Amino acid sequence: MTSQLTRENLVRRDRRDPLASCRELFELPDGLLYFDGNSLGPPPRAVHARLAEVTARQWGEDLIRSWNVHGWIDLPRRVAAKIAPLLGAQDDEIAVGDSTSVNLFKLLAAALPLRPGRRTVLSEDGQFPTDLYMAQGLGELLDGGLRQRLVPVGDLAAALDDDVAVVCTSHVQFKSGRLVDMAALTRAAHQAGALVLWDLSHSAGAMGVDLGGCGADLAVGCGYKFLNGGPGAPAFLYVARRHQEAARSPLQGWMGHADPFAFDLGYRPASGVGRFLCGTPPVLSLAALDAALDVFDGVDLEALRRKSLELGELLIELVLGGCGGFGVELLSPRDGALRGSQVSFLHPEGYAVVQALIDRGVVPDFREGGVMRFGLTPLYLRYVDVWDAAEVLRDVLATRAWDEPRYRQRKKVT
Numbered sequence: 231m232t233s234q235l236t237r238e239n240l241v242r243r244d245r246r247d248p249l250a251s252c253r254e255l256f257e258l259p260d261g262l263l264y265f266d267g268n269s270l271g272p273p274p275r276a277v278h279a280r281l282a283e284v285t286a287r288q289w290g291e292d293l294i295r296s297w298n299v300h301g302w303i304d305l306p307r308r309v310a311a312k313i314a315p316l317l318g319a320q321d322d323e324i325a326v327g328d329s330t331s332v333n334l335f336k337l338l339a340a341a342l343p344l345r346p347g348r349r350t351v352l353s354e355d356g357q358f359p360t361d362l363y364m365a366q367g368l369g370e371l372l373d374g375g376l377r378q379r380l381v382p383v384g385d386l387a388a389a390l391d392d393d394v395a396v397v398c399t400s401h402v403q404f405k406s407g408r409l410v411d412m413a414a415l416t417r418a419a420h421q422a423g424a425l426v427l428w429d430l431s432h433s434a435g436a437m438g439v440d441l442g443g444c445g446a447d448l449a450v451g452c453g454y455k456f457l458n459g460g461p462g463a464p465a466f467l468y469v470a471r472r473h474q475e476a477a478r479s480p481l482q483g484w485m486g487h488a489d490p491f492a493f494d495l496g497y498r499p500a501s502g503v504g505r506f507l508c509g510t511p512p513v514l515s516l517a518a519l520d521a522a523l524d525v526f527d528g529v530d531l532e533a534l535r536r537k538s539l540e541l542g543e544l545l546i547e548l549v550l551g552g553c554g555g556f557g558v559e560l561l562s563p564r565d566g567a568l569r570g571s572q573v574s575f576l577h578p579e580g581y582a583v584v585q586a587l588i589d590r591g592v593v594p595d596f597r598e599g600g601v602m603r604f605g606l607t608p609l610y611l612r613y614v615d616v617w618d619a620a621e622v623l624r625d626v627l628a629t630r631a632w633d634e635p636r637y638r639q640r641k642k643v644t
């Protein structure tokens with residue numbers, strides 16, 4: 231049954247929403263409409279108590295003993311076990327630590343020797359730049375042993391040839407929100423003899439990912455976006471079991487050693503994915519991420535995806551219907567099946583428009599090229615929030631409220 235699109239009907243839809251109670255688990259400023267959970271997730275309430283416990287009691291009172299008595303040393307593994315089900319992975323296929331950039335470097339370096347004689351890393355030309363930079367840096371180290379090739383995202387499968395060792399691409403593109411078909415691209419890459427390294431930064435925690443079901447090889451992703459682990463939270467990496475024995479980390483830290491506390495003078499890799507750990511685990515940020523991940527307890531990932539698509543559909547309908555005359559265009563795919571959990575619009579003055587929205591309590595973000603990104607986090611966004619945000623956007627555009635010098639003034643972090 232389709233009901234009329236009114237604010238009252240959306241309030242009713244929020245009351246029926248099976249995920250509605252998840253909002254209570256988050257700390258969100260009153261009156262703020264937050265559409266930037268794809269860049270920095272808000273803190274789940276449980277994080278504050280957990281950090282206080284870890285800093286005051288564990289670190290403060292038990293000091294060094296905490297590595298054992300509070301299980302600090304196993305924290306990366308415990309956090310991995312919470313992330314794995316969100317990704318369709320086994321617990322022993324995930325390692326948690328370092329940043330997405332560093333993890334990407336580790337896995338790219340591990341991937342190339344798995345495909346000897348091949349040296350192309352194939353990526354899309356809209357890939358998040360850090361992924362491209364890390365490959366370029368590895369290429370300099372390998373002195374000709376790595377060739378980076380960039381093609382439009384839709385051309386990745388067609389660009390596969392017998393020099394491609396690994397396809398390195400995002401599952402959801404950061405600017406457009408375009409979702410790549412993981413099963414299909416993995417199949418095509420395998421048929422061409424290549425591996426795929428997925429960057430899940432914009433899909434982990436926003437939708438169920440099925441690494442295992444897709445036969446995926448390798449993946450990395452952020453802890454601070456839809457996983458809500460806090461600014462600079464530890465990232466994760468995934469190595470399918472079948473690759474673990476042969477895959478070697480180029481960063482041979484002691485935490486990836488088979489027996490760190492033997493203090494051997496020679497490196498021997500730990501068995502399994504643990505060899506991709508490097509230095510001492512960042513306990514405070516792991517504790518925050520660990521507590522944050524509990525918001526996914528009992529969440530049906532299909533319901534999460536369904537709501538995410540509905541929020542996206544609603545936003546597109548309201549914005550194209552209400553703001554189409556003001557120079558706003560849809561950048562994201564119109565078809566939900568091809569879209570992640572964000573909707574991006576284009577506007578020639580996108581930067582100033584976004585600043586004007588933030589000033590009015592609606593927080594999306596801006597990316598170069600006039601891109602206004604609205605991240606949709608189904609755990610705490612309400613249908614009525616989308617309505618209200620679209621109203622503010624329409625008002626900002628209709629009155630040209632964005633047309634002020636203070637809104638054009640670029641900030642350091644956009």
Ligand SMILES: *Cc1c(COP(=O)(O)O)cnc(C)c1O
Nearest residue numbers: 329330331358360400404429431
């Ligand atoms: C956010 C993001 C990153 C960030 O990497 P960091 O090392 O955490 O700074 C990397 N890749 C993609 C695709 C991202 O969206």
